[in-house]
Structure formats: C-alpha cells, structure tokens
Amino acid sequence: xxxxxxxxxxxxxxxxxxxxxxxxxxxxxxxxxxxxxxxxxxxxxxxxxxxxxxxxxxxxxxxxxxxxxxxxxxxxxxxxxxxxxxxxxxxxxxxxxxxxxxxxxxxxxxxxxxxxxxxxxxxxxxxxxxxxxxxxxxxxxxxxxxxxxxxxxxxxxxxxxxxxxxxxxxxxxxxxxxxxxxxxxxxxxxxxxxxxxxxxxxxxxxxxxxxxxxxxxxxxxxxxxxxxxxxxxxxxxxxxxxxxxxxxxxxxxxxxxxxxxxxxxxxxxxxxxxxxxxxxxxxxxxxxxxxxxxxxxxxxxxxxxxxxxxxxxxxxxxxxxxxxxxxxxxxxxxxxxxx
Numbered sequence: 001x002x003x004x005x006x007x008x009x010x011x012x013x014x015x016x017x018x019x020x021x022x023x024x025x026x027x028x029x030x031x032x033x034x035x036x037x038x039x040x041x042x043x044x045x046x047x048x049x050x051x052x053x054x055x056x057x058x059x060x061x062x063x064x065x066x067x068x069x070x071x072x073x074x075x076x077x078x079x080x081x082x083x084x085x086x087x088x089x090x091x092x093x094x095x096x097x098x099x100x101x102x103x104x105x106x107x108x109x110x111x112x113x114x115x116x117x118x119x120x121x122x123x124x125x126x127x128x129x130x131x132x133x134x135x136x137x138x139x140x141x142x143x144x145x146x147x148x149x150x151x152x153x154x155x156x157x158x159x160x161x162x163x164x165x166x167x168x169x170x171x172x173x174x175x176x177x178x179x180x181x182x183x184x185x186x187x188x189x190x191x192x193x194x195x196x197x198x199x200x201x202x203x204x205x206x207x208x209x210x211x212x213x214x215x216x217x218x219x220x221x222x223x224x225x226x227x228x229x230x231x232x233x234x235x236x237x238x239x240x241x242x243x244x245x246x247x248x249x250x251x252x253x254x255x256x257x258x259x260x261x262x263x264x265x266x267x268x269x270x271x272x273x274x275x276x277x278x279x280x281x282x283x284x285x286x287x288x289x290x291x292x293x294x295x296x297x298x299x300x301x302x303x304x305x306x307x308x309x310x311x312x313x314x315x316x317x318x319x320x321x322x323x324x325x326x327x328x329x330x331x332x333x334x335x336x337x338x339x
Contacts, residue, residue, distance in 0.1 A: 001281060003213050003221075005312060007298045008319045016332035017155040019162045024187045027327055027334040031318055033310060038318065040325065043182040043335055046292075052195030055241040059177040059254045060200040062168035064138070065145030065160070070116070073107040081108075081128075082148060083141075084174055084206055085227060090130045090137060091119070102126060114140045138171060148174055150331050152297075163331075172204040172227075178331040179252035179293045197246065199237050201262075203228035203254040203275075213299055223276040223301065228258045235262070235270035242266070242287065249290040253305050256288050263287040280304040281312050291338045295322055295329045310338050 020026045024044040031038050050056075066083035079101055085093040096102050099121075108116045113133050120127035132140050147163050157163060165180035166188075192198065208224025215221045230238075238259070242248060250256040261275040262268050263286050278301065279285070291309055296302035307315040318336065327334045 001218050001312075003216060003218055003299050006218075006300070006303050006307060006316075008316055008323070010298060010323060010329060014323060014326060014329050014333075015152055016328035016330060016334075017153055018157070019181065019332045020328075023166070023182055023184050026182050028182075029318065029322060029327065029334070029336045031310065031314070031336065031338050033338060036314065038321065044187060046337065047187065047190045047194060049337075049339075050191055050194050050196045053246050054249055055197040055199060055238070055246045056191070056249050056251055057199050057201060057238070057255045057259060058165070058167055058180060058251045059203050059258065060165075060167055060169040061173040061177060061202055061204055061254070062171045063147060063164055063173045063176045063205075064171050065141050065147050066174050067146040067148040068110055068141065068144055070108040070110045072101070073109055073115075077101075079108070081110075081126075082174065083128075084125075085204060086172055087127070090132075092128050092130065094126045094128050095124070096126060099126070111140065111144050114144075150175065152330055153332070167200075169200075170202050172202075173206075175205040175209055176331070177203075177205065177252040177254045179335060181294075181332070182335050183251075197237070197241060199234050199241070201228065201230050201234055201255060201258045203258045205254055209302075212297075213301060213304075218280050218304060221278065221301065223278045225274045225276045226254075226257075228254075228261060228273050228275055230258065230262045230268055230270050230273075232270045235268040238268045238287075242268075247289045248287060249292060250288045251292045253291075253293055253296075253302050256285075256291055256305065256309075259287045260285060278304075279308045281308050283308050285309060293336055293338070294331065294333050295319065295327060295336060297330065306336075306338070 026043045028041045028043045068081050069078045080097040083092045083094045106118050116128040116130045119129050204227045213221045261273050261277050266286050
C-alpha cells in the first residue's frame with residue numbers, strides 16, 4: 001500500500017491547541033465495525049454503552065518533563081536535551097540540539113544540583129549518566145524540565161497535568177497516551193459501577209511516535225522501538241477476561257501495540273518487551289476487540305493502525321466526516337471509539 005492512501009485534508013484550525021475545559025466533555029465518534037453505523041456523542045456518554053462484559057485496557061505510563069537545557073562545563077551557550085528512555089537509575093538515552101556540541105566524557109551542567117556525563121554517542125543517540133547532589137532525579141526534572149509537547153501544538157500549556165492521564169502512574173514516557181485524556185476519576189467510578197473491568201499495561205512512548213512515514217510503500221517504513229511491560233497479574237486477568245468472552249477494549253494505540261506484542265496464539269504472555277510492531281492493513285489483530293483512540297495525523301503509522309482495524313476506506317470516510325463536523329484533531333482533540 002502507498003503512504004498516500006492514508007492522506008486526508010485537514011484545516012489547521014481543527015488541530016486542537018489546548019485541551020477541553022473538562023476532560024470528558026470532548027466529542028466522541030462511535031463507529032460500529034459490523035454495521036458501519038456512525039454516532040456522534042459526548043465522551044461521558046460512553047458509560048451508557050459499557051457493561052460487565054467489557055474490559056478496558058489502559059496504558060499507565062506517566063510523561064516526564066524530559067525537555068531540559070544544559071551547558072558544557074566551563075562553556076556558555078545552552079544545549080537542548082530530550083531524554084528518551086531510562087536505561088538505569090541515573091542513565092538515560094537522549095538526543096540533543098545541536099548533537100555535534102556534545103562529546104564522550106564531557107560534563108553537562110543542568111542546574112546547580114545536577115550534572116551529567118556523556119558516556120556514549122553515535123549518529124543518533126547519547127547515553128547520559130546523571131549525578132544529583134540532593135534529592136532524586138525525578139524531583140530535579142520536575143523543577144527544571146518541560147513537557148515535550150508534539151510539534152503541531154504551538155500554544156503554551158498552562159497546566160502541565162493536562163498532558164497526563166488521570167491514571168498516569170509509572171514515569172518514563174516522552175509523550176502521553178492521549179486517548180486516555182478523556183477519562184476523569186468520576187467517569188471511571190461510573191464505569192466501574194457498571195461492572196466494567198479495568199486492567200493496566202505499560203508502554204513508554206518515545207518521541208519517535210511523531211516521526212512521519214517517509215517511504216512511498218508503507219511496508220518499507222521502520223518503526224521505532226518502545227519498551228513495554230505486561231505484569232503477571234495483568235496477563236492473568238486479561239487471559240481470564242478473553243476466555244470468559246469479554247470484549248477487550250484497548251484505550252489508545254499504545255495499549256493496542258502492547259497487547260498485540262505480548263500475545264502469542266491469542267494469549268497474553270507476561271513480560272518486558274521492546275516492541276517495534278507495525279500494524280497496517282493486512283495485519284491481523286489477535287487479542288484486541290475494540291479501540292478507543294483520538295484522530296491522528298494524515299499518513300501516520302497511527303492512522304495506518306486504525307485502518308488495519310477498521311478498514312482503510314471506512315477510516316478515511318470517518319476522518320472526512322470528522323472534518324466536516326468540525327471535530328478537534330490530534331493530542332488534545334476529540335475521540336473515536338471503534339466498536
């Protein structure tokens with residue numbers, strides 16, 4: 001298939017620059033895969049469609065304020081650093097702008113309380129070992145770091161908590177699982193009272209999630225690798241839910257990719273994975289029955305995943321309808337539930 005098969009026209013004014021005032025008041029397009037029926041709702045209406053035969057799978061990752069600035073010891077001039085993946089307690093994979101200014105063995109000063117030494121460098125990645133004089137690395141990043149918002153968001157985010165889900169728990173991501181933005185704690189309580197089972201998995205989202213597809217044929221695109229975990233307890237609950245005929249509803253494409261990575265012959269295997277799974281039309285889904293997601297960029301791997309699940313023609317139809325109905329797009333935008 002061609003990358004251009006996943007293009008649609010999107011006016012710039014439909015790219016959401018800020019979140020809705022109330023999380024669960026975003027709009028929700030509900031698409032029935034079997035009948036093709038499309039409904040337009042408010043996200044909080046989702047509770048009316050869920051019941052005890054449903055299982056929601058959420059990605060409990062937490063975004064770290066991983067855009068930080070430093071300068072080389074005894075040198076002036078700021079260097080922007082993006083922390084990508086934690087390798088050890090004080091060691092991060094990172095990229096920098098400009099990369100050419102950093103060399104192996106150099107000391108980088110981030111604050112009076114924290115510095116790092118470059119332990120490794122190649123054409124695309126740095127390995128930084130941090131030293132914090134007082135407190136923890138996490139606490140220092142909270143003080144000096146910034147949330148790395150997607151490049152299409154140009155408006156300053158006043159409340160950093162709005163680029164986190166309400167169930168964010170395990171720090172490690174450079175971007176948020178944005179389909180989860182629409183849930184509130186109150187909405188979760190209503191969903192639980194309906195008998196819906198909620199199970200957590202974890203995938204650390206890297207900045208590569210925003211990387212465009214530059215190949216003409218989508219099969220030639222190489223996915224970035226992301227670290228994900230399914231605990232023994234979550235695997236047990238997921239397999240029980242599947243055996244009992246529950247509908248497995250993945251909240252977000254990261255939950256989808258985690259489940260489809262961790263499954264073998266339709267059963268979830270607990271473990272730690274580095275996944276570069278690429279789901280596009282023609283690929284089979286072996287565990288996921290339903291997806292809650294946002295509206296994604298044209299020609300992106302995310303719209304390709306949606307197309308693999310819903311069908312390319314129907315996906316583009318839904319996206320064109322969303323444009324016509326003036327839905328809000330991308331990270332802070334509205335939601336789509338493929339039943």
